[in-house]
Amino acid sequence: MRIGIPRALLYYHYHPLWSTFWRYLGLEVVSSPPTSKEILDQGVSAAVAEACLPVKVFYGHAFYLAPQVEFLFVPRLVSAETGTYICPKLMGLPDMLRHAGRKLPPLLSPTLNARCGPRAWEEALTRTARVLGFSAGQAKRACNAAAAEQARYTAKLGEGKTPLDILSEGKEDKEGGQDQNLGTQKALLLLGHPYNLFDDFISLGLLRRLRARGYRVTTAEMLSSRLIAEEAARLPKALFWSLGRLVLGAGSYYLRSGGVAGIIHVVSFGCGPDSLVGELLERKARRAGQLPFLLLTLDEHTGEGGMVTRLEAFLDMVEWRNAS
Amino acid sequence: MKITFPHMGHLHVPLRSFFSRLGVETVVPPPISQETMAFGTRYAPEFACLPLKVNVGNFLQAARLGADTVIMAGGIGPCRFGYYAQVEQEILRDLGVDLKMVVLEPPQGHWRELWHNLRAITGRASLKEIWRAGRLAWRKLTALDELERELHRVRAREVTPGDASRAWRQIVDWLDQAETLSETEEAAHLGRAHLAAIPLREDDDVLRVGIVGEIYTLLEPAVNLEVERVLGEMGVEVERSIYLSDWVKTNLVLHSLHLRNDREEYRLAAPYLGHFVGGHGLESISFTIRYARSGFDGVIQLAPLTCMPEIVAESILPKVSRDMGIPVITFMLDEHASEVGMRTRLEAFCDLLRERRRQKKRSQRAKELLP
Numbered sequence: 001m002r003i004g005i006p007r008a009l010l011y012y013h014y015h016p017l018w019s020t021f022w023r024y025l026g027l028e029v030v031s032s033p034p035t036s037k038e039i040l041d042q043g044v045s046a047a048v049a050e051a052c053l054p055v056k057v058f059y060g061h062a063f064y065l066a067p068q069v070e071f072l073f074v075p076r077l078v079s080a081e082t083g084t085y086i087c088p089k090l091m092g093l094p095d096m097l098r099h100a101g102r103k104l105p106p107l108l109s110p111t112l113n114a115r116c117g118p119r120a121w122e123e124a125l126t127r128t129a130r131v132l133g134f135s136a137g138q139a140k141r142a143c144n145a146a147a148a149e150q151a152r153y154t155a156k157l158g159e160g161k162t163p164l165d166i167l168s169e170g171k172e173d174k175e176g177g178q179d180q181n182l183g184t185q186k187a188l189l190l191l192g193h194p195y196n197l198f199d200d201f202i203s204l205g206l207l208r209r210l211r212a213r214g215y216r217v218t219t220a221e222m223l224s225s226r227l228i229a230e231e232a233a234r235l236p237k238a239l240f241w242s243l244g245r246l247v248l249g250a251g252s253y254y255l256r257s258g259g260v261a262g263i264i265h266v267v268s269f270g271c272g273p274d275s276l277v278g279e280l281l282e283r284k285a286r287r288a289g290q291l292p293f294l295l296l297t298l299d300e301h302t303g304e305g306g307m308v309t310r311l312e313a314f315l316d317m318v319e320w321r322n323a324s
Numbered sequence: 325m326k327i328t329f330p331h332m333g334h335l336h337v338p339l340r341s342f343f344s345r346l347g348v349e350t351v352v353p354p355p356i357s358q359e360t361m362a363f364g365t366r367y368a369p370e371f372a373c374l375p376l377k378v379n380v381g382n383f384l385q386a387a388r389l390g391a392d393t394v395i396m397a398g399g400i401g402p403c404r405f406g407y408y409a410q411v412e413q414e415i416l417r418d419l420g421v422d423l424k425m426v427v428l429e430p431p432q433g434h435w436r437e438l439w440h441n442l443r444a445i446t447g448r449a450s451l452k453e454i455w456r457a458g459r460l461a462w463r464k465l466t467a468l469d470e471l472e473r474e475l476h477r478v479r480a481r482e483v484t485p486g487d488a489s490r491a492w493r494q495i496v497d498w499l500d501q502a503e504t505l506s507e508t509e510e511a512a513h514l515g516r517a518h519l520a521a522i523p524l525r526e527d528d529d530v531l532r533v534g535i536v537g538e539i540y541t542l543l544e545p546a547v548n549l550e551v552e553r554v555l556g557e558m559g560v561e562v563e564r565s566i567y568l569s570d571w572v573k574t575n576l577v578l579h580s581l582h583l584r585n586d587r588e589e590y591r592l593a594a595p596y597l598g599h600f601v602g603g604h605g606l607e608s609i610s611f612t613i614r615y616a617r618s619g620f621d622g623v624i625q626l627a628p629l630t631c632m633p634e635i636v637a638e639s640i641l642p643k644v645s646r647d648m649g650i651p652v653i654t655f656m657l658d659e660h661a662s663e664v665g666m667r668t669r670l671e672a673f674c675d676l677l678r679e680r681r682r683q684k685k686r687s688q689r690a691k692e693l694l695p
Contacts, residue, residue: 092639237429276407
């Protein structure tokens with residue numbers, strides 16, 4: 001049995017968990033290739049105009065995989081940690097995709113909702129595996145293996161690697177280009193949702209470009225979840241979007257502690273949570289007045305030229321500040 | 325203390341009644357205008373959804389009239405509304421506007437905080453006084469909702485366009501002025517009579533259209549470009565999926581007590597959307613199904629541009645529309661929405677609905693004639 005996992009949305013956070021789970025059960029896991037113009041166009045043509053870029057990209061990856069696999073893994077991602085949500089669109093994603101009017105293999109869509117308890121993800125994956133005929137024991141062992149793999153992944157992130165570095169490990173062509181010498185270079189904080197930052201096509205090679213200019217890139221994924229939680233606790237009200245907590249938590253941490261030369265916040269056009277999270281972060285940064293701050297908005301029409309110009313102006317400013 | 329609050333349809337009537345009964349001075353923000361929108365778009369985040377922008381405009385205009393405290397509702401996500409108050413507070417802070425914000429969060433087991441916040445507003449009023457003020461406000465709200473339903477029926481059939489809308493403004497004013505329960509009953513009675521006195525057309529060939537979508541754009545005429553009035557005056561009877569009193573009952577009262585009355589919505593939507601998605605996304609699906617089953621001619625979805633739950637619904641509605649055989653049109657509203665643009669699309673939509681009706685009648689007659 002072949003199961004397809006689209007290389008989009010929270011693939012960049014949970015691929016090790018999901019792929020190990022299915023592989024352990026003996027399924028052949030197929031991921032779509034990195035985003036391309038064709039994949040994006042497929043998604044854009046099937047989604048409603050108002051949907052955000054990441055959702056359109058996800059559609060494209062799902063359509064790409066559809067003819068090659070018996071099942072598509074499209075989890076209903078409600079919540080990854082207690083008390084939070086991810087985004088309404090991810091909660092409706094399997095239904096949106098199913099009714100997009102394209103031919104698709106059956107979707108496997110466990111409801112992953114950490115609000116229902118710490119074992120809720122495991123239970124949901126187990127239920128889905130049971131539907132495919134696996135025993136509870138097999139599913140349990142697969143869950144353990146998957147959790148162990150995910151823990152290894154998190155540990156690597158903690159060492160300062162980005163999801164892109166790790167997920168493309170062992171490949172000749174490393175899309176993001178690895179950091180050469182950790183620790184010796186000037187660092188930049190790159191904030192944003194993983195599916196924008198680590199999708200080389202969508203981010204127009206942002207990570208690559210920053211590294212080529214000699215910067216070490218820090219992302220929120222590299223901070224421990226405890227630290228993020230501590231920072232998030234300083235907010236006037238607990239933020240209920242987990243990706244927003246990550247952005248705001250990491251941003252506030254570096255605004256207070258320094259250690260980076262500037263902050264770049266990447267958002268998708270029309271992203272609901274980021275329209276507020278980004279605003280809060282930008283106001284914080286402006287009040288602190290210490291670090292250069294750049295907001296980059298991406299959509300399916302983003303031109304490379306415009307982005308590069310803004311990025312270069314920003315980096316010039318960072319360098320000029322450091323020189324003076 | 326001078327209290328203000330955001331506008332949302334006729335919400336200001338019960339709220340003002342509640343606070344003034346308790347002796348708390350209130351400043352109702354001026355009706356939403358060009359200036360409100362201008363303030364909102366200038367100071368609120370560019371990609372925030374429209375209600376937040378209008379809120380900011382309301383607050384700044386109310387502050388100019390002397391308001392010093394804002395009452396806002398909170399939320400627990402995933403819809404952005406749950407974090408509005410915090411963002412609004414930051415905006416006001418950076419603008420140097422001195423408005424204290426009291427946020428009433430859904431209790432989630434922490435009743436004490438809600439009580440504490442309520443006490444901060446109600447001051448020394450006794451529980452009995454609060455109960456009485458609440459009862460009066462609630463009666464005004466239910467009376468307004470009841471009369472508004474009647475308004476929709478009358479407006480689609482009035483002989484002289486504009487009669488019903490004029491009567492409605494008068495009715496809101498009467499209910500706003502009423503100071504006791506009996507005066508409220510009197511005002512409601514008068515209102516019913518006022519609407520009943522409007523001459524109606526004899527033919528009863530009005531289109532029936534259901535309106536679904538996000539609560540704020542549904543309830544606030546200034547933001548939805550008075551879609552209900554425009555449709556009514558085109559001879560279309562509208563029914564809305566949300567009335568303020570129903571929403572208060574479901575979300576503020578029942579959910580706080582961990583009771584539900586929305587199982588039916590989940591059941592109806594299930595073949596299309598298997599999970600709640602925040603806001604009223606699920607209801608937009610379930611009510612479209614309801615309207616189709618009750619023989620409505622079409623459905624209109626309203627939402628602020630970039631509204632997440634409604635984008636989920638919008639993605640699924642074409643399938644519901646095909647399966648149930650009911651035309652659906654979506655309006656995403658923002659500060660650039662124009663009444664002319666909306667009217668053109670509505671006219672085309674209604675032409676389509678009338679044509680469908682004619683065709684249905686024709687094929688029915690053909691069936692009757694054939695042996």
